Amino acid sequence: GESVGLHLPTLSVQEGDNSIINCAYSNSASDYFIWYKQESGKGPQFIIDIRSNMDKRQGQRVTVLLNKTVKHLSLQIAATQPGDSAVYFCAEISGNTPLVFGKGTRLSVIA
C-alpha cells in the first residue's frame, strides 16, 4: 500500500531568489522550535532555533518566523544558492518531551 510521507513537498527556486519553507505544528504547548537541514546521505544539521517568546530570529542568510496564533513556522533563506539544496525539517519541543520532527520539505535550487 501507499506509504504516508513518501512524497515530500518540494520547493524549486532560482539561484539568487529568496526561499520560504513553511511548517505547521500541532502542539500549542510547544515552546521551542528548530530548523534542520539534511543533505543527501548525511545527518540533519542544525540551522536556527527560536523560542516561543519570540516571533522572529535572524541568522546568517536565514530568518525564522513564528506565528503562534496559527501555529505556523517559516524558514526564509535569502539569496538561495545551489548548496542550499537539501531537505529541511522543522522540529518542536514542549517542556522536556523529545523533539518531534515534521516530514520535511525538499528544496531544489535551479542554477
Added chain:
Amino acid sequence: NAGVTQTPKFQVLKTGQSMTLQCAQDMNHNSMYWYRQDPGMGLRLIYYSASEGTTDKGEVPNGYNVSRLNKREFSLRLESAAPSQTSVYFCASSEMPGVAQTQYFGPGTRLLVL
C-alpha cells in the same frame, strides 16, 4: 573534535540476525538519542538517554534495545532483525540533561534487512 560518530556506515543483515549499532560523541554532552528515518519521512525517536545511567522509550521502541555504556557512548541493538527495520539510523546528542535542547546528529547507519 569529531562530534557524533556512528559505526558501521552500512550493514546488510538477514532476517533473524542480531547486530549492535555504535554511537559515540566527544562534545561532553549529557543526552543521547537514536532515531530511524524511512524514505520520505521525518525522524522518529526510538530510544533516548537523558543522562548517563538512564534510558527511555521513544515513539518506536519495539524490536530495539539500548545501552548507555558511559557518557560518550550509546549503542542500539537489534536482537532479531526484521525487514521492517530496514532504515537509516541516526544517533544524536545534546548538551544539557533532559531533551529540550538542540541536538547534533551523526552521519547515519544504513541498514538493509533481507
